Amino acid sequence: MIKCLEYKTREEALEEITKEDKDYIFLKHSFKEGREIKEHYHPKANEWIIFNSGECEIGLNSELGIFAPHSNALAIHFPKGKIHGLICLTDISYWVLRDRKDKTIYKRFGGK
Numbered sequence: 001m002i003k004c005l006e007y008k009t010r011e012e013a014l015e016e017i018t019k020e021d022k023d024y025i026f027l028k029h030s031f032k033e034g035r036e037i038k039e040h041y042h043p044k045a046n047e048w049i050i051f052n053s054g055e056c057e058i059g060l061n062s063e064l065g066i067f068a069p070h071s072n073a074l075a076i077h078f079p080k081g082k083i084h085g086l087i088c089l090t091d092i093s094y095w096v097l098r099d100r101k102d103k104t105i106y107k108r109f110g111g112k
Helices: 010-017
Strands: 003-006 025-031 036-041 047-053 056-060 063-067 074-078 084-088 092-098
Touching: 010 047, 010 092
Parallel strands: none
Antiparallel strands: 003 074, 025 092, 036 084, 047 074, 047 092, 056 063, 056 084
16 A cells, blocks of 8 residues: 655654654655656665655555645655656656665566
8 A cells, every 4th residue: 555644744744754863865856747757666765755746646566546745745655675656747846755875776577
């Protein structure tokens, strides 16, 4: 199941997600409508996206869902080792948060 959490504010989302003392990676992405982030996974890092604006279709393993922020604090969690990707249905902006530095492994035809 794609875990989607709504918070009152982005600050509340960050406080909740970063409760543990770790070396978090924090990035901002902005993409145009139609951009596809190919399926990939991070073997050792959990990942969250926290929306600023836009709408996208997200895939996590074999599940699909369409997500758009109803507030500035919609967060989606991608557990470590789980294949995920997205397609931008509109122009989109979001923050990416990982709980450690890790490589990105893109899925290939016929397997991981």
